[in-house]
Amino acid sequence: MMAEQMISVSGVTKTFTNNGKPTNVLDQVSFDMKKGEIVTLLGKSGCGKSTLLHIVGGFLKAEEGTVYLDNQLVQRPTKKCVTLFQQHNLLPWRSVLKNVGLGLEGENIPEDEKKVRVMDAIKLVGLEQYLHQFPHELSGGMQQRVAIARAFAMQPDVILMDEPFAALDTFNRYHLQDELLRIQTQMKTTILIVTHDIDEAVYLSDRVLIMSSHPGRIFKELEIQQTKPRDRTQGDFLYYRKKILEQFELSGTNKAPEYMI
């Protein structure tokens, strides 16, 4: 099967002005993603990975460079590419059912089909017991599951995730990572994840893009050739983990001098 290109980022440069001083956040970033791929942008906080995700999602404009999604230039956010944030993804005044249905409200499809799609998405994340619950009645992990359900209900080409599991405890995080992989294998959605968690990157992705900071660049690309689901304690997993850590040391831009007199 020939995999088609889904995302194509080329030469993206972004500068923020901080106290009158321009800082180069992203410098000539380019990468591609194939359809159905899971790719993570891995980097330390402040390396511009979140900014990059916002540019891919159409929320921010790059000064230079272009982003193409399914061969169309990205200029603003669209329903074809849904972004999930670390938290506050849900509208607190809407029940689980209404939150998941939000993305389909404007769609020109029959009501019955909408209902089926919403229910299917909720079943996918195993929350059919909580249809009429409100977000504040759910745990953080359940809230993210609702957000994931909403994204998949929209049947987008791409889902972008900005540290989606960072606010969760370890057990919940592992559980949700498994859920995400399971759903993705079923739906074949292209997913781009931003994270600073090396384990998460190795566990989820087909490819890891390691970013260096100041300015943000893609420093190294690493393909994880291991079948999913992966074993977090197995040798190969640790091998990739070690390799990534080594890369971070090589990138070394943030390394503080150990002795300063």
Added chain:
Amino acid sequence: MGRRELMNLGKKILNFSIGMLILLLVWQIIKIIGDYPEALLPSPVNVAHTIIEMIVDGTLLVHLQVSLGRFAAGYLLAIIPAVILGMLLGRMPRIWQIVDPIIQVLRPVSPIAWSPFIVLWFGIGNMPAIVIIFIAAFFPVLLTTVAGVKKVDKNYLKIAENMEMNRLELMVKIIFPAAFPSIVSGLHLALGSAWIFLVAGEMVGAQSGLGFLIVDARNTLNLSGVLAGIIFIGLLGFILDRLISLFERWVGSHWGISS
């Protein structure tokens, strides 16, 4: 309603009764110690007589209805445009920067100060009271709405963008509900201040209503009538405040703000 809530309610009613009892007691004691004549400070018993009389002969009901009607008119006329205007101004920071100082200059002026103009422009009868209530209710709602709209979580706006919502959808589905808790607290504030100005409004050329009742009693030197009017206004204000507090609490729990 669960057992716990029922007990809470019982406790609240008990507290209220104790408070009122103490107030009556203090009043009676002052009356006895100071030995004030009836023309200076009516006794609780006399005022109670007047209250019962007014309830039985129907005067209370008539004036109460008129007052509540005016209050509802002035309040609703104020809050609907205040909320709509607040939602628009909250989304237009540049314009708000210009409008805000104007509001801040107008807001501290007591609605009563406008009464000469109000009478000139709106005549007498129902209108002055309605206009004064309008002024009293308008600003708190406008300001809290703007504040609520400005602090809507940025993520919600991003979600709206992601869903490709148009301006109207954004307002109806995101901004209004997100700002709703702020708006409701503005409605609460406005209810209190507008109720305070009901009496003042009805003292400006009205021939009916609770405010008029007090003015009329004063003109005939009927001081227990004045106190009866004061008690009605106080109790009603209390009830209105409780009702909107209940609503506010419901909104709070529904929006996940308070547990």
